[in-house]
């Protein structure tokens with residue numbers, strides 16, 4: 001940790017990182033060996049317990065992720081199915097894919113929207129992943145104490161704001177769709193348009209352009225069964241402005257596909273980028289709502305099983 005004098009000028013500029021990443025350029029940073037500026041992120045998953053020193057909101061009372069205890073979720077009949085619009089992108093469109101040393105981020109056009117299942121319209125900004133390693137699962141959210149191999153986050157912002165950065169500073173400004181990634185017996189074709197380009201961004205800081213595809217195929221089929229709670233970005237600056245949706249149905253990737261996600265990307269020092277997740281945070285009295293009452297029976301027989 002750097003020592004901070006009382007007169008440090010803290011100028012925060014937000015860019016779109018794993019969620020929204022803010023970099024503070026302090027006087028001391030002028031003397032750092034590594035120059036400040038885009039691409040320089042001084043937080044890491046190794047100093048997770050120190051995040052709140054530089055980013056006080058990381059020590060707040062409504063942080064994410066959480067461990068969803070299904071015995072204590074509250075059924076809410078008002079929670080309509082999540083309805084997506086504009087998710088089937090044309091291959092003529094190009095999307096920027098970046099390894100930002102914390103995760104792999106795919107930038108998304110604002111024409112992709114959530115038009116049902118939330119109180120307002122939200123437009124897409126980006127999606128990214130959290131994962132573990134061969135020996136450790138790496139989802140951020142957990143369900144009944146169980147961690148899944150990986151998790152996708154599709155970040156949206158309330159369309160009443162002009163940018164994701166502005167929205168990120170207002171309660172309910174952001175809406176993230178989250179789904180768990182598990183290992184399944186079959187190759188998941190819907191993930192091919194993304195996974196086939198990971199190699200092109202294997203080094204930290206690399207960016208490539210990929211053709212548009214049907215982004216909805218990165219999410220589960222059942223968009224009507226989900227958990228809902230008020231939380232935060234799971235990376236600094238940990239802003240507590242996210243309306244979370246965690247789907248109950250999981251996504252399944254083949255073992256080869258999961259290995260590719262876990263073992264392709266590197267961050268700075270030629271080291272594998274793995275285990276990029278934060279542990280569950282205290283609920284502090286928050287409610288977790290559920291859009292569904294009973295587990296769907298016979299899912300496994302139907303080959304779609306997420307009910308464990």
Ligand SMILES: *[C@@H]1O[C@H](CO)[C@@H](O)[C@H](O)[C@H]1NC(C)=O
Nearest residue numbers: 087088089090091213214216
């Ligand atoms: C997505 O768009 C492609 C190309 O326009 C089309 O072939 C495909 O059927 C669409 N998928 C869905 C789910 O609508």
Ligand SMILES: *[C@@H]1O[C@H](CO)[C@@H](O)[C@H](O)[C@H]1NC(C)=O
Nearest residue numbers: 057168169170171239240241
């Ligand atoms: C918005 O930013 C201001 C100034 O940084 C801060 O005081 C306030 O708590 C933020 N609001 C939210 C909802 O994060």
Ligand SMILES: *[C@@H]1O[C@H](CO)[C@@H](O)[C@H](O)[C@H]1NC(C)=O
Nearest residue numbers: 079118119171172228230243
């Ligand atoms: C999140 O969405 C729920 C509807 O499910 C709504 O009641 C709640 O006010 C929203 N939270 C915020 C902080 O806007």
Ligand SMILES: *[C@@H]1O[C@H](CO)[C@@H](O)[C@H](O)[C@H]1NC(C)=O
Nearest residue numbers: 171228229230286287288289
């Ligand atoms: C989330 O916050 C909003 C606004 O403060 C509140 O109306 C809503 O009840 C909260 N949702 C839950 C599930 O507690």
Ligand SMILES: *[C@@H]1O[C@H](CO)[C@@H](O)[C@H](O)[C@H]1NC(C)=O
Nearest residue numbers: 070143247248295306307308
């Ligand atoms: C889905 O919901 C069922 C019923 O509450 C629960 O047993 C199961 O653990 C949930 N799975 C996920 C991934 O949310």
Ligand SMILES: [Zn+2]
Nearest residue numbers: 018130153234
């Ligand atoms: Zn995330």
